Amino acid sequence: MATANLAGHFGTVTAKPVSQYTAGMVDQYTATYYIGSTYYGGSIPDAVPAAFYQDVVATTRPVTWLADNIWSLANATGVAQFQNKYGWDPTASYFEANGSVGTVTQVTYRDQALTRKVPAGQDGGVLRPAVMSGPGYPAVTQLATARDTSTGTDFPWAVRSGNLTYVGEIPFAYVSESDRIIAFQDLLFDSLAPATAERHRAMMRLEDISPNSDPAQLRAIADYLAAEQIPYGINVIPVYTDPKGTHNNGRPQTVTLVQRPQLVATLKYMLQHGAVLMNHGYTHQYGNTANPYNGVTGDDFEFYRAHVDASDNVVYDGPVTGDSALWAQTRVTLGLAQFALAGLPVPRLWTTPHYAASATDYKVFAQNYTARLERSLYFSGTLGGSTADPNRFIGQFFPYVVKDVYGTKVLPENIGNYEPEAYNNHPARLPADLIASA
Structure with missing residues (x-):
């Protein structure tokens, strides 16, 4: 595969x-x-x-x-x-x-x-x-x-x-x-393709933008990137939720795009100044449960279950309870509706929250979006046309655009992201590390 x-x-x-x-x-x-x-x-x-x-x-x-x-x-x-x-x-x-x-x-x-x-x-x-x-x-x-x-x-x-x-x-x-x-x-x-001309290009995106994001910070970033003539993607999560009040003094909180008009205005400003809209899940978390951290948007998996083991490793546990094409399509449909309610265009690009979903989910994404920009999971059984084994898979990322075995165009993410602090046995990843990998 x-x-x-x-x-x-x-x-x-x-x-x-x-x-x-x-x-x-x-x-x-x-x-x-x-x-x-x-x-x-x-x-x-x-x-x-x-x-x-x-x-x-x-x-x-x-x-x-x-x-x-x-x-x-x-x-x-x-x-x-x-x-x-x-x-x-x-x-x-x-x-x-x-x-x-x-x-x-x-x-x-x-x-x-x-x-x-x-x-x-x-x-x-x-x-x-x-x-x-x-x-x-x-x-x-x-x-x-x-x-x-x-x-x-x-x-x-x-x-x-x-x-x-x-x-x-x-x-x-x-x-x-x-x-x-x-x-x-x-x-x-x-x-x-031996006659291919050698080219070195980069793609950049801003991740985990949600109704809880700071409009002033985003506008400052937009102005800088526009001044440098750098196009970029914006990964937007249309609904922010903190079901246990982890970051809200113990009070559950849910915020939609419509409830944050200043943020929506900033997103429109970004789209007018070089940004491309991308959908990054519906809530980027899973219900009221820790999956694996705290249930907060941007922190947890949405389309796959995971836990942190005694050695501080994130362990993948398989598709979420009730996973199906209908369940995944419902999440996608609800998310797209939030973009429409806020007066934003329909996003044509998708990034799976935390780069993890079932084979069923990936096929649903393919039916709704032109391409995915991400790393992905590929499951045993896919090539032979049999039922995908949810517990046997390989994770893969690409250095160029591919059409993968799910039949989807995948845009590359092979440099990683800025992460100033180590977590779950992953070392900190600083700008110099990104440049070295590039």
Whole structure:
């Protein structure tokens, strides 16, 4: 799913288990990506069809291979033939530090040092390609370099020879804003759109604006950004609620946009001076319960349940009670009505509160908005068309616009937000950190 989402930047994506491969399929597509997530070898029988191995070495179209079973391709092709065609030998390769794991902490790509922070005991390692030397072997291009901190040595993290690109791991686990996933995200252009002109652009938004926000502060920000000619998004929550009076001396409080005409006037002023209106939930919290903090708008999840464990980690618990397409659509409809009552335009962009919702909810958002600007959750079962498993998912963020597996355009949020204080085992994130990630 993660690779399919990224490839959705370039066009229509077809994703299948490799067991469903039939002869000639690689030549029906611009490029092929094989995700070696299941190890085959020893007592584990190989489930890859022989036709796939044959077509990979025969095609002239780009093929990218991630992680496991590249040695099976060499064995199926003939090791000598593989060496002569590609210039390296997967059967003589090994995972870094002779099998020990958790030692690769840096990947360098295009002179940028990227982090790799996989916890010890959770790391499957990175394959160290055995590149051939001597006359007659084709050149192997080293696309990115891994640093083995246990020995202080470098080795190829990604290589290319001919039309075959190999990446020594599946780089979607334990990612961050400065992670080696950036290298893989960029490499997709080589096989899917190599003529793309390089551009470096930024998107900015102001988050958690609600009827409780300070109009004077927002107007000052608007004037500054207009003076700098910087367009931006404004994430507006149409209803502010504090059901337990956490910030109101113990008295419950709920405020709508209509009840704050000065704020509404400020929002209209912002829209006239470079802002784009975005919807950020209905109340950005869930009922009268702590989810996970205090039930206050902007603090809590709205479309997903969560709690804080004894180690101060936020733990995702699954969809909210009563989650359904009707429930999610009702929240959206109520929120849009509040914008209309306040005389504001209909927002066409959506950001999910705290970046968490069920697969059902995401499909509802897709029916109501042109695009989402956010990070998202993607659930097991989605690619195969079966019911999404609410307890098995991957979180993902993008460096460019994609069309994801929910069929929705997603605008990127990959730099993170300013956070001056550490919380829930997340360190403070200061302006210098944002700039470094950019």
